[in-house]
Amino acid sequence: MENFNFREGLEPVSPYGHYFNSSELCVSIICVFESEIPINLAHAMSWLQNVFLPIHPRFSSIMVTNEKGEKKWKMVEVELEDHVNVSIIPTGLSPTAYDEHLDDCISNIGMEKFPQNKPMWEVHVFNHPTSNAAATLIIKVHHSIGDGYSVMSAFLSCVQRADNPSLPLTLPSRRSTEAQSGNKSAWARVPQLFSTVFNTASDFGWSFLKSTLVEDDLTPIRSGDEGAGYLPLTLSSMTFSIDRMKYIKAKLGVTVNDIIVGIIFYGTRLCMQEISHKSSNADSTALVLLNTRKVRNYKPIKEMSADSEAPWGNRIAFLHVPIPKFSDPKFSNPLEYVLEAQKIIKKRRTSLGVYLTDKLLDIVKKLRGPEAAARYVHGTLRNSSMTISNMIGPVEQVTVANHPLKGLYFMTPGLAQNVTITIVSYMGNLRVTAGIEKGLLDPKKFKSCVENAFQMMLKAADRDEVPTKKIFNLKATL
Known part of the structure; x- marks a missing residue:
C-alpha cells in the first residue's frame, strides 16, 4: 500500500465519490462470478485476505468527515468475517428454482445500503447450482470506491488464466481505424x-x-x-x-x-x-x-x-x-x-x-x-x-481463488x-x-x-x- 502514499486524513474523496454516497444517490457495483465448481469457502476467505484486500487501500478504508466538513478516506482494520455472507437456501431444488433465488438475492443485495462504519464492500457466496453455474460468487462494491475501470483493473490483478496461471491475460484489441489528422495543415x-x-x-x-x-x-x-x-x-x-x-x-x-x-x-x-x-x-x-x-x-x-x-x-x-x-x-x-x-x-x-x-x-x-x-x-x-x-x-478463461469461471457480469x-x-x-x-x-x-x-x-x-x-x-x-x- 505504500505505493499510494495513503496516509490517514490525506486522501480526499473524489467528487463522484461524494455524489454516489449522498442523500440523493447510493450507487454500487455488483460483480457476479459464475463458477464451474462449488465454492470452497476456506479458499475464498484466503483469497480475500491475501489477494483481494491488499489490491488497494480503498478496500480497507471508510469515509469520514473532518472538522471542515470535507470527506476523507480513513484506513481501518478490516474484520473479514463482517464482509462475507453465505446464502442459506433449501437444498435439492432445481436449477430453475435456484435461478429465481439468485435473482432475488442479487435484487436484495442491490437495495441494501452499506453501513458507514466499515469499508463499503461485501461478498456473498451462493453455493447452489443454477442454470449457468455450479455456484456463484457475488462481490458488491460501493461506487464511491471506484468506477468500472477501477474495479475491472482490480479484478484483473487478482485472477489467473485457467489454462496456464504463469501466462498474462489477453484483452480484446482496442484498435481504431479512424483517420489520423496529425498531418493536416x-x-x-x-x-x-x-x-x-x-x-x-x-x-x-x-x-x-x-x-x-x-x-x-x-x-x-x-x-x-x-x-x-x-x-x-x-x-x-x-x-x-x-x-x-x-x-x-x-x-x-x-x-x-x-x-x-x-x-x-x-x-x-x-x-x-x-x-x-x-x-x-x-x-x-x-x-x-x-x-x-x-x-x-x-x-x-x-x-x-x-x-x-x-x-x-x-x-x-x-x-x-x-x-x-x-x-x-x-x-x-x-x-x-x-x-x-x-x-x-x-x-x-x-x-x-x-x-x-x-x-x-x-x-x-x-x-x-x-x-x-x-x-x-x-x-x-x-x-x-x-x-x-x-x-x-x-x-x-480465468480462475478466482482456484475456481474456474464459466461467465461473469455486473x-x-x-x-x-x-x-x-x-x-x-x-x-x-x-x-x-x-x-x-x-x-x-x-x-x-x-x-x-x-x-x-x-x-x-x-x-x-x-x-x-x-x-x-x-x-x-x-x-x-x-
Missing part, C-alpha cells in the same frame, strides 16, 4: 475547430436542459416514479458471440461497441412497440457512460496513482444519446441504428461538453456543496430512460432509473445484462426483443443492406 483544421466549438455548445446546452428541465416521455421503460433505482430489480441476461458481431463490423466499418449499442437501441424500440405502439416513437434517451481517463487500456494497480494518466477512482461522464424512433423513415433498416449510435457518441466524445459539465458540477459543489451537485447528477439520471455501461474483460443498482444495461466481454462473448424494475415490464420480452434485433441485423448484413452514408469510427472506450 492549419487551414484544413479550421472547419474541424468550428465544428468542435458548435458541438460543444450544443452538447453542453442539451445536457444541462436534460439534467434540469427536459424529461424523457413516460414509456414502458420509464415510469417517472421518484423511487426509480431503489426498488427490487429482476435481471435479464443474454450472450452474443463477438465473432458474429465482427461479421457486421466488417460490413459497416464500425466497432463491436457501436454494434452492441445499436442492438440495444433497436431491441428496446421493438420491446416498447410490442407493449405500446405509440411509445415506439416517444422521446427516450440513453446515458452512455464514458471513461474520461487519458488512456483507456487497463493499467497495473500500482500505476494508478492520483497523478497518473489512469488514476484510480471515478473518472466518468454521461453522454446523452437519443434512442432513434421508428417513425423516422431513415431507420427502417436496423443497421441504421448502429450507424446512428456511432455518429452521435462520436460527436459527443469529440466535443468538450462533458468537460464543461464536469466544471459546472465543480462550481455547484463549491458554491452550494456536494449534496447540491449530487442532486444535479440525480436529475441527469432520473430525466433519462436508461444507462448503458460497457467493460472489456479477458479473452481467456450490475449498477441505485442509478435512479427503471432500466440499467451493462455489457462485459469474456471468453469471446459479450454478456449483456438488463436490470429491470420488477413489475415494470416482462424481462423475458425485453431479452427476446434484443436478441431478435441482433438476428435482424445479421440478416440485413447477409443481404448486403448496408447504408451508403459516410461512416465514422468510434473507439471502444466505455
Whole structure:
C-alpha cells in the first residue's frame, strides 16, 4: 500500500465519490462470478485476505468527515468475517428454482445500503447450482470506491488464466481505424475547430436542459416514479458471440461497441412497440457512460496513482444519446441504428461538453456543496430512460481463488432509473445484462426483443443492406 502514499486524513474523496454516497444517490457495483465448481469457502476467505484486500487501500478504508466538513478516506482494520455472507437456501431444488433465488438475492443485495462504519464492500457466496453455474460468487462494491475501470483493473490483478496461471491475460484489441489528422495543415483544421466549438455548445446546452428541465416521455421503460433505482430489480441476461458481431463490423466499418449499442437501441424500440405502439416513437434517451481517463487500456494497480494518466477512482461522464424512433423513415433498416449510435457518441466524445459539465458540477459543489451537485447528477439520471455501461474483460478463461469461471457480469443498482444495461466481454462473448424494475415490464420480452434485433441485423448484413452514408469510427472506450 505504500505505493499510494495513503496516509490517514490525506486522501480526499473524489467528487463522484461524494455524489454516489449522498442523500440523493447510493450507487454500487455488483460483480457476479459464475463458477464451474462449488465454492470452497476456506479458499475464498484466503483469497480475500491475501489477494483481494491488499489490491488497494480503498478496500480497507471508510469515509469520514473532518472538522471542515470535507470527506476523507480513513484506513481501518478490516474484520473479514463482517464482509462475507453465505446464502442459506433449501437444498435439492432445481436449477430453475435456484435461478429465481439468485435473482432475488442479487435484487436484495442491490437495495441494501452499506453501513458507514466499515469499508463499503461485501461478498456473498451462493453455493447452489443454477442454470449457468455450479455456484456463484457475488462481490458488491460501493461506487464511491471506484468506477468500472477501477474495479475491472482490480479484478484483473487478482485472477489467473485457467489454462496456464504463469501466462498474462489477453484483452480484446482496442484498435481504431479512424483517420489520423496529425498531418493536416492549419487551414484544413479550421472547419474541424468550428465544428468542435458548435458541438460543444450544443452538447453542453442539451445536457444541462436534460439534467434540469427536459424529461424523457413516460414509456414502458420509464415510469417517472421518484423511487426509480431503489426498488427490487429482476435481471435479464443474454450472450452474443463477438465473432458474429465482427461479421457486421466488417460490413459497416464500425466497432463491436457501436454494434452492441445499436442492438440495444433497436431491441428496446421493438420491446416498447410490442407493449405500446405509440411509445415506439416517444422521446427516450440513453446515458452512455464514458471513461474520461487519458488512456483507456487497463493499467497495473500500482500505476494508478492520483497523478497518473489512469488514476484510480471515478473518472466518468454521461453522454446523452437519443434512442432513434421508428417513425423516422431513415431507420427502417436496423443497421441504421448502429450507424446512428456511432455518429452521435462520436460527436459527443469529440466535443468538450462533458468537460464543461464536469466544471459546472465543480462550481455547484463549491458554491452550494456536494449534496447540491449530487442532486444535479440525480436529475441527469432520473430525466433519462436508461444507462448503458460497457467493460472489456479477458479473452481467456480465468480462475478466482482456484475456481474456474464459466461467465461473469455486473450490475449498477441505485442509478435512479427503471432500466440499467451493462455489457462485459469474456471468453469471446459479450454478456449483456438488463436490470429491470420488477413489475415494470416482462424481462423475458425485453431479452427476446434484443436478441431478435441482433438476428435482424445479421440478416440485413447477409443481404448486403448496408447504408451508403459516410461512416465514422468510434473507439471502444466505455
